[in-house]
Amino acid sequence: MDVQEAVAEGTASVENGEVKRDGRKQFSMGAGDILEGKLIYDGSLHADGRVEGEVRVSGNIDVASGANVKALLEGANVTLKGTVEGQVTAHDKLTLGKNARLSGDIVVRRLQIDDGATLNGHVRMGDVEHQASGQ
Amino acid sequence: MTLSTKRPGSRPPTPIPAGNGSNGQRNSVVLGPRDRLVGQLYIEGNLRVSGTVDGELEATGDIEIAGGGKVSGAVTAYERLVVGSQASLIGGNVRVARLTVEDGATFTGKVTMGKPAIEPPKPPEPERQPLPAAVVVAEPVKPIEQKVAPVQRKVAPIRQKVAPVQQKGKRR
Numbered sequence: 050m051d052v053q054e055a056v057a058e059g060t061a062s063v064e065n066g067e068v069k070r071d072g073r074k075q076f077s078m079g080a081g082d083i084l085e086g087k088l089i090y091d092g093s094l095h096a097d098g099r100v101e102g103e104v105r106v107s108g109n110i111d112v113a114s115g116a117n118v119k120a121l122l123e124g125a126n127v128t129l130k131g132t133v134e135g136q137v138t139a140h141d142k143l144t145l146g147k148n149a150r151l152s153g154d155i156v157v158r159r160l161q162i163d164d165g166a167t168l169n170g171h172v173r174m175g176d177v178e179h180q181a182s183g184q
Numbered sequence: 185m186t187l188s189t190k191r192p193g194s195r196p197p198t199p200i201p202a203g204n205g206s207n208g209q210r211n212s213v214v215l216g217p218r219d220r221l222v223g224q225l226y227i228e229g230n231l232r233v234s235g236t237v238d239g240e241l242e243a244t245g246d247i248e249i250a251g252g253g254k255v256s257g258a259v260t261a262y263e264r265l266v267v268g269s270q271a272s273l274i275g276g277n278v279r280v281a282r283l284t285v286e287d288g289a290t291f292t293g294k295v296t297m298g299k300p301a302i303e304p305p306k307p308p309e310p311e312r313q314p315l316p317a318a319v320v321v322a323e324p325v326k327p328i329e330q331k332v333a334p335v336q337r338k339v340a341p342i343r344q345k346v347a348p349v350q351q352k353g354k355r356r
Contacts, residue, residue, distance in 0.1 A: 142287070162285035164264070171294045 073108050080115055094124070097131075114148055127157075129166075140177045210245055217251060231261075233271075240276070247280075249273055267291055 074092025078084065082098035093108030100118040104110065110124035116131035123138040130146040135153045137143060143157040147165035154171045162168060211229030215221060219235035227243040234251035240258045241247060247261040249271040258276035259265060265280040267273050272290035279296045 144287075159287060160285050160289065160291050161287040162283055164282060164284045166283065167297050168283060168295045169297055172291055174290060174292050 075108075076106070078116075080113070112149075114146070138177055215253075217253075 074090070075095065076088070076090050076092060077095040078097045078100070080097050084096075084098075084100045084104075085102055087103040088094070088105070090104075090106045091108075092106060093110070094104060094106050095111045095113065096104070096118060097113040097116045100112075100116065100120050103121045105121075105123040106125075108124060109126040109128070110122050112118055112122075112127075112129045112131045112133055114130040116133075118131065118133040118135065120133075120135045121137075122133065122135060123140075125140045126142050126144070127137055127139040128144045128146065129137075129149040129151055131148070132150045133153065134151075137151065137153055137155050137157075139155075139157040139159075142159040142161065143155060145151060145162045145166035145168060147163045149163075150167040152169045154173070155168075156173045156177050158175065158177055160172065160174060211227065212232070213225075213227050213229065214232045215235040215237065217234045221235070221237045222239055224240045225231070225237075225242070227241075227245075229243065230245040231241060231243040231247045233241070233247070233249050233253040233255060235253060237253075237255040238257060240260075241255065242260040244262045246264040246266070247259060248266040248268070249255050250266070250268045251270060253268065253271040255271075255273045256275050258278070259273060260279045262281060264282040264284070265278065266284045267286065267289040269286040269288035274290065274292045277294045277296070281297065283295065283297060285291050
């Protein structure tokens with residue numbers, strides 16, 4: 050929970066061209082951005098626009114309300130506010146905001162679903178094994 | 185002891201929910217922390233569970249698993265399902281229109297959401313299934329009737345052959 054709050058309230062800084070929040074790298078997409086393929090990233094991701102493929106990050110994933118994601122997502126804390134199609138793995142917590150729409154299976158340690166969110170998929174809870182991210 | 189109620193399909197839904205509240209609100213059933221249910225339960229109205237349920241739950245209104253409530257089995261709520269922060273819902277298929285899972289809850293299973301996924305009038309259909317089966321049984325009878333008809337036709341030519349024999353006898 051501490052990490053998640055740090056993303057929401059942390060201060061941003063720019064070092065060597067990289068946006069950092071509380072010392073962690075942040076990959077930040079805008080509403081018009083498109084990511085296709087596989088991203089393995091040591092930091093956090095703010096996903097907006099369109100994402101297709103596979104995203105595995107060591108930090109948190111935050112999917113904006115207008116985002117359209119068709120991808121496998123894996124991160125520490127995953128917060129969804131937009132539309133996501135694909136498997137989601139959260140090593141700590143997955144949060145579905147009130148406008149979130151998720152179609153896909155979930156593997157999480159903790160889960161919070163706000164009223165208004167839509168979920169279609171299988172939910173498995175417990176300790177999440179680290180999947181081979183290098184493949 | 186197993187407590188089991190009939191599935192909703194076995195009887196038509198009551199047009200007006202049987203209200204037990206004096207204020208005319210919909211029926212509401214509560215399973216307290218010391219209560220335990222093993223089997224199936226169908227409620228026309230709302231259901232609140234803070235006890236233990238091992239079986240299937242179905243409600244036309246909301247279902248709330250509150251406090252330390254533990255449910256193992258399928259859950260269908262035509263409206264809303266709430267799983268409280270200390271509650272658990274494990275293993276079953278979950279079909280709901282709206283879903284709230286509070287942080288801290290234990291939640292495992294397959295979730296199907298959206299209004300189209302829940303159609304209360306559908307359950308009566310399985311009861312009608314025996315009728316089509318009876319029709320299937322009747323079908324083999326028709327070919328038997330058709331076989332009988334050709335036999336009658338074969339008889340007729342025999343009579344025609346007999347007639348000429350009599351005519352020959354008369355001539356002699």
